Amino acid sequence: MYPSRFGYESPKTVEEAIAILDASGGEAKILAGGQSLVPMLKLRFAAPEMLVDINNIDGLRYINVEADGTVRIGALTRHEDLEYSDVLPTASPVLAAAAHLVADPIVRTRGTFVGSVCHADPQGDWAAAMTALGGHIVAQGPNGKRTIEVKDFVVGPFQNALAYNEIAIEAVIPAPKGKSTGSYLKLERRVGDFATASVAVSLDMVGDVVARAGSALAGVGGRTIDATDAVASLVGQKLTEENIKTAAEAVAAAAEPRSDHRGTSDYKRQIVKTFVIRILTGLAESSQKAA
Amino acid sequence: MALDEIKIGGMGASRRRVEDNRFIRGKGNYVDDIVLQGMLHMEILRSPMAHARIKSIDVSKAYEIPGVRLVLTGEMMAARNLAWMPTLSYDTQAVLATDKVRFQGQEVAAVIADDPYIAKDACQAIVVEYEALPVIVNPLQAMASDATVIRDDKENQPGNKVFDWEIGDREATDKAFAEADVISKMELHYPRSHPSPMETCGSIADFNRATGKLTVYMTSQAPHIVRAAVAMVAELPEHMIRIVSPDLGGGFGNKVPIYPGYVISILASILTERPVKWIEDKTGNLISTGFGRDVYLKGEMALRKDGKILGMRMNTISDHGAFYADAQPSKFKIGLMHSTFACYDLPAAHLTSTGYYTNKAPGGVAYRCSFRVTEAMFFQERMIHAAADDLGMDQAEFRRMNLVKDDMFPYRTAFGFLTDSGQYEKCLNVGMEAIGYSTFKQEQEEARKRGKLLGIGISTMTEPLGAGNSREYDILGIKMFDSAELRVHMTGKAILRTGAMNQGQGHQTTWAQIVAHELGIPADDITVEEGDTDTAPFGMGTYASRSTPVAGAAVAMVSRKIRAKARKIAAHLLEVSEEDIEWELGRFYVRSNKERGVTIQDCALAAYSNMPDGMEPGLENNAYYDPPNLTWPFAAYFVKVEVDAETGVWDVLNVVAVDDCGVRINPMIVEGQIMGGLTEAYAMASMQYITFDEEGNCIGSNYMDYLLPTAWETPGFELHEVVTPCPHHPIGAKGVGECATVAGPAAFVNAVVNAVSHTGVRNIDMPMMPNRVYEALTTGKDVSGMPPVRISD
Numbered sequence A: 001m002y003p004s005r006f007g008y009e010s011p012k013t014v015e016e017a018i019a020i021l022d023a024s025g026g027e028a029k030i031l032a033g034g035q036s037l038v039p040m041l042k043l044r045f046a047a048p049e050m051l052v053d054i055n056n057i058d059g060l061r062y063i064n065v066e067a068d069g070t071v072r073i074g075a076l077t078r079h080e081d082l083e084y085s086d087v088l089p090t091a092s093p094v095l096a097a098a099a100h101l102v103a104d105p106i107v108r109t110r111g112t113f114v115g116s117v118c119h120a121d122p123q124g125d126w127a128a129a130m131t132a133l134g135g136h137i138v139a140q141g142p143n144g145k146r147t148i149e150v151k152d153f154v155v156g157p158f159q160n161a162l163a164y165n166e167i168a169i170e171a172v173i174p175a176p177k178g179k180s181t182g183s184y185l186k187l188e189r190r191v192g193d194f195a196t197a198s199v200a201v202s203l204d205m206v207g208d209v210v211a212r213a214g215s216a217l218a219g220v221g222g223r224t225i226d227a228t229d230a231v232a233s234l235v236g237q238k239l240t241e242e243n244i245k246t247a248a249e250a251v252a253a254a255a256e257p258r259s260d261h262r263g264t265s266d267y268k269r270q271i272v273k274t275f276v277i278r279i280l281t282g283l284a285e286s287s288q289k290a291a
Numbered sequence B: 001m002a003l004d005e006i007k008i009g010g011m012g013a014s015r016r017r018v019e020d021n022r023f024i025r026g027k028g029n030y031v032d033d034i035v036l037q038g039m040l041h042m043e044i045l046r047s048p049m050a051h052a053r054i055k056s057i058d059v060s061k062a063y064e065i066p067g068v069r070l071v072l073t074g075e076m077m078a079a080r081n082l083a084w085m086p087t088l089s090y091d092t093q094a095v096l097a098t099d100k101v102r103f104q105g106q107e108v109a110a111v112i113a114d115d116p117y118i119a120k121d122a123c124q125a126i127v128v129e130y131e132a133l134p135v136i137v138n139p140l141q142a143m144a145s146d147a148t149v150i151r152d153d154k155e156n157q158p159g160n161k162v163f164d165w166e167i168g169d170r171e172a173t174d175k176a177f178a179e180a181d182v183i184s185k186m187e188l189h190y191p192r193s194h195p196s197p198m199e200t201c202g203s204i205a206d207f208n209r210a211t212g213k214l215t216v217y218m219t220s221q222a223p224h225i226v227r228a229a230v231a232m233v234a235e236l237p238e239h240m241i242r243i244v245s246p247d248l249g250g251g252f253g254n255k256v257p258i259y260p261g262y263v264i265s266i267l268a269s270i271l272t273e274r275p276v277k278w279i280e281d282k283t284g285n286l287i288s289t290g291f292g293r294d295v296y297l298k299g300e301m302a303l304r305k306d307g308k309i310l311g312m313r314m315n316t317i318s319d320h321g322a323f324y325a326d327a328q329p330s331k332f333k334i335g336l337m338h339s340t341f342a343c344y345d346l347p348a349a350h351l352t353s354t355g356y357y358t359n360k361a362p363g364g365v366a367y368r369c370s371f372r373v374t375e376a377m378f379f380q381e382r383m384i385h386a387a388a389d390d391l392g393m394d395q396a397e398f399r400r401m402n403l404v405k406d407d408m409f410p411y412r413t414a415f416g417f418l419t420d421s422g423q424y425e426k427c428l429n430v431g432m433e434a435i436g437y438s439t440f441k442q443e444q445e446e447a448r449k450r451g452k453l454l455g456i457g458i459s460t461m462t463e464p465l466g467a468g469n470s471r472e473y474d475i476l477g478i479k480m481f482d483s484a485e486l487r488v489h490m491t492g493k494a495i496l497r498t499g500a501m502n503q504g505q506g507h508q509t510t511w512a513q514i515v516a517h518e519l520g521i522p523a524d525d526i527t528v529e530e531g532d533t534d535t536a537p538f539g540m541g542t543y544a545s546r547s548t549p550v551a552g553a554a555v556a557m558v559s560r561k562i563r564a565k566a567r568k569i570a571a572h573l574l575e576v577s578e579e580d581i582e583w584e585l586g587r588f589y590v591r592s593n594k595e596r597g598v599t600i601q602d603c604a605l606a607a608y609s610n611m612p613d614g615m616e617p618g619l620e621n622n623a624y625y626d627p628p629n630l631t632w633p634f635a636a637y638f639v640k641v642e643v644d645a646e647t648g649v650w651d652v653l654n655v656v657a658v659d660d661c662g663v664r665i666n667p668m669i670v671e672g673q674i675m676g677g678l679t680e681a682y683a684m685a686s687m688q689y690i691t692f693d694e695e696g697n698c699i700g701s702n703y704m705d706y707l708l709p710t711a712w713e714t715p716g717f718e719l720h721e722v723v724t725p726c727p728h729h730p731i732g733a734k735g736v737g738e739c740a741t742v743a744g745p746a747a748f749v750n751a752v753v754n755a756v757s758h759t760g761v762r763n764i765d766m767p768m769m770p771n772r773v774y775e776a777l778t779t780g781k782d783v784s785g786m787p788p789v790r791i792s793d
Ligand SMILES: Cc1cc2nc3c(=O)[nH]c(=O)nc-3n(C[C@H](O)[C@H](O)[C@H](O)COP(=O)(O)OP(=O)(O)OC[C@H]3O[C@@H](n4cnc5c(N)ncnc54)[C@H](O)[C@@H]3O)c2cc1C
Pocket: A029, A030, A031, A032, A033, A034, A035, A036, A037, A038, A039, A075, A101, A102, A103, A104, A107, A110, A111, A112, A113, A114, A115, A116, A117, A118, A119, A123, A124, A125, A126, A162, A166, A167, A168, A169, A192, A193, A194, A195
């Protein structure tokens, strides 16, 4: 790999890192897992003057579930930490379902959850999962911390809302209204492939009634697609074959796929619809079983 | 007492691969591992456009970067008569573009610098002005009467046509069709793919002005052919050229051709008088070096109502890219395409082939196959599948009826090949039993009731390996024999060298086993060396599954020569006449007294210390082996799949592979070869292809776009063996490295088509990505690969 020439700093604290970013005046880039940034350096699509490697900062690798169910994920938490987490299957089934579908096992040992959201790839899985969950990002800069909702954080393809001197230090999934359920399905051509179409559906359930519904899509548009409005009709309802179908069609309509060698736009919409039906039908069956 | 052959690592021993020890420990020696004193680094600037006139090249900014030693352009190559070089198919290929670029990724300039980072920076600083020309990305565009002529550098070039070729008996075939009850048709595209070895191509050229000697370390599957070619192109005396292929990180046909990068690095070393290293990056490898396939195949079959095949005619239109650089025997323009249907008793056949230039990378290499037989056998098995369906016959029974029977050998095929042995029906039966064929139809019907789509696919074939015999097979006029040289040391240890070139097949392991089998010297006592033209005997290299059939035979033959001399020495040591001596593995003994004997090691020592009067000392020899015929292994593959009707995703439930590759030298290596080949077959069927947009941009220039299956999705394989020794090969082997890549893809496609055939679909072009399968299911129509090309009637 022969990237352009760059400088390298390896700070030990978040404050130090922010100071370096601040001094660089926008010419520096944060290096987390490097699984998106390094390929771009290799292809010379990115040629930053300076890399600020945050991997030596202690205390940023964690998944914390608070008493009310809020989930906090630190900036250096790797994809595999989510994949093998004991707490996520109950605390956030959507994240648990997505974790083993992100990239391949090798990439998952290095790539970070927060780095993926920051990278804002329209085909990225974590930004979609976070959007469906109504999550937010905690950013820290020279003037302290601020909280940004993921749907405002991802401002476009490969663009996030951070200032050049801010670091995303944590991702937060708010406490569910009831029980957190949901799932994530992805059509990929092989392990390690980005999504042809991915669907995240998150439902907070009180008994067998939907208390909150969120959905988002990856791979079927020029950005992460927030399809939460499309599933809003489920709130206050029990899941039925009929409202599942209505929601699935609404989500499919929210997709903005393009025809390419992975399939026509109609095909991709069909996949979205099928996946929504599969997720919701699965949830309906298990909530019936529980009841 | 005779030795235990398995214990000494002889024939039939699943001996561990000796090369793996160094590979697993990271102690291999690949081209990029070699570092020479004062070595410079070269990087190639490639064309971003598929077809354009070069208006100007400005290299001044590149020279401003510290550490840049030399920038080469087409003009500078032309001044030395090196702007163009010959290909292995009697065409020419640009080394560095002068007038025009003709495909995306073509070599435009080269920078030689102190390190590869500087070389890359300097490439970015070169300013090239292009004027876009119309782009041709498929044969349909190429054959249009108003098409831009891509090869306007050639005199008398008829449009974009590369060749017209035909073989077979047109009249007899026409007659068969006139008599047919049923005529079955098939039309398909075998998409372009790239062998994509783990190691890319590269070279280190080291010209020493004082000695006049040029040494080139390079990634070549055929170093001796390279030496000959360099002698001709660079006009250097052949004895002053040493080509060394060290460990190769895979080849699969990709490392047979001679690439511009090699030639440029040689000139760069001559000009700078320093060693020059060039290591291609992955994208460079994928977009510019030898691809495989890219053929449109169409044909029809004349059938009698009862299922007997009467005749077959076939037409191929092949896309060769910008330069006709196929690596194949020179007599055959579309390789051994006419080996199609060789396992079936087919009275009449005719093939017509046309090749076209397009604005795509050149190549047409035999990607893990014996020169286009992959396309030939894929078409054969898709056609057979369709014909059985058209007749309403069972797939297995239709094949059984038409396969060449055991008692018909030697069998002359309709296209003139001579197949010599096999037990085709037995292989078919073994496979049917293993996959549970007899109960499948019922299983399929029951699954359908539950909304599940199951399918089964069969592929049976024999393929021609081991090119070749010198009457018919040559590359650039050099006959396709091969060689081995064996030197037994005083203590009975030995070194063996061959003209083949290992690239993952395990020659170091297997060749020693052949010597062990012939001489009783333990395999561990034998060093095997290949790839250095200063020390190895002349050979044609390794591709087309030819190593065991040709070089492997030479190994057996040279061992026998050694044994013949050792026998004379044994007679001398035992003080009896040669006629009174018998041989058992590793030992000569006196016929009348078995206890009295000498080992091969005793003979080796005597060859240096106590030879008979008048005998030349030493125990070494060589053998050049010109095979009497090709070898013909047989394969019967069965695949079971389940298709998800709502998404088009298909899962492999079961794969059964029955291979008859003759005698197996190292069963473990044979099985590894088959599993590797089946993986590539699955890859081809499911995801692996290179396509282009209308502007000639390569979609597949990196591993996010060019998909290779990983261990995660590759299915498991169940392997079975049948052994019919090759009658003319000294140890009865037939070659196996490529059977599975050749026969495998059709088994997968036939299975998926079988699962969706209730909709009326007869063909889905590879790769059968979920969207294509879904389209077939929902429309009931065949799905053709992109780009759409009509084949003329
Ligand atoms: C072969 C392969 C397959 C892949 N497949 C998938 C897939 O299927 N689905 C998928 O979603 N992703 C996939 N990825 C991408 C992978 O998930 C990356 O790990 C992820 O997108 C980026 O995380 P990272 O930690 O590696 O970030 P890096 O590569 O280090 O950084 C990415 C970007 O985010 C910025 N950044 C990182 N961390 C922070 C931070 N804390 N604060 C501010 N900015 C930050 C960086 O400056 C950079 O611009 C794949 C990657 C590879 C190499």
